[in-house]
Amino acid sequence: MKKVAWSAGHGINTAGKRSPTGEREWSFNNKVVIAGMAFLAKYDGVQQLRVDDSSGKTDIPLVNRTNQANAWKADIYVSSHHNAIGNEWGNHSGVETFVMEPASNNPLSFKLANEIHPKVVHAMQILDRGVKSANFHELRETNMPSVLVEGGFMDSRTDSIKMRDDKFLKAQGEAIAKGIVDYFELKIKPIKPDPIEEEVTMLERAIVIGSLIDYPAAEILSIRLKAPIYPRHAITGKVAVELIVVGGSVNGLIADKLTNLSGSNRFETAANVAKYKI
Structure with missing residues (x-):
């Protein structure tokens, strides 16, 4: 110092x-x-x-x-x-x-x-x-x-x-x-992101699908919620305040709120999506 x-x-x-x-x-x-x-x-x-x-x-x-x-x-x-x-x-x-x-x-x-x-x-x-x-x-x-x-x-x-x-x-x-x-020979301090700005730019919610077989059900939800759809493999870090999982597990996902609509098969998943309310 x-x-x-x-x-x-x-x-x-x-x-x-x-x-x-x-x-x-x-x-x-x-x-x-x-x-x-x-x-x-x-x-x-x-x-x-x-x-x-x-x-x-x-x-x-x-x-x-x-x-x-x-x-x-x-x-x-x-x-x-x-x-x-x-x-x-x-x-x-x-x-x-x-x-x-x-x-x-x-x-x-x-x-x-x-x-x-x-x-x-x-x-x-x-x-x-x-x-x-x-x-x-x-x-x-x-x-x-x-x-x-x-x-x-x-x-x-x-x-x-x-x-x-x-x-x-x-x-x-x-x-x-x-x-x-x-x-x-001083070095400038690294610029830290403004936490307020981060909250403003963070998506309110996004939909995660485990595979393409889950896409039809997710698309209906996407239109209703006006939320983007992400393949599970494309998620790195925190992308939204809430993640709604349509097919697959919530394990490893990061969000303030995780909602799992996945069923044991695509028909059960579609039924969960139809019943889902914000």
Whole structure:
């Protein structure tokens, strides 16, 4: 079981962490993390933990976040952020992904970053500023491979257009999750049939004949009940809620209700069919 710790950077009211028009960085980060966790939940063998306050009301201290991830024994740590240079709009742009410096001392973090980063660049469709190293707390104080993704600049005239579009933030979150999938070589969960759909498509009743000699009697019943006729050898598994057997035994048949109209001969069987009522 692989454990993935997620952190949406800051809180909704963290001072300074906003665009020139007051858009909150945490709001962007939160949407990315929600999308990433939802996408990753489709895969087998993964547990996920969110170490920030999912309401955004509290900016959980970084030391608490990294301590929680360490205590949980996370296998990787992913922090979602969005960048800014100042309080004025500019033409700068791009995605950059950080690992603890020097990158050469953190090969697994570097591997994780290189799985995630190009996918995020493709999702956001903005400049690629590359994988970099830095001495950030979330990278330094975690005991597992860790990356910090800056998904664009809040004070960029170009990046902010993408960041205001939830489709791009969702794509960014899914891109991070796809990088995690590739890093761990995860397999998608098998799709289970919807039990409600199964009940809807299941036949209400069907008629089973032991041999062609029983067909004339079964045909009369089929017309009356508007139910299909199956030769016994063609039945595998459950095909109807009720199986009505016209000739032969019910042994080995699967249904919620088994009705046996078989007689000792075809004449007795025909008589049982004539007397049968739903």
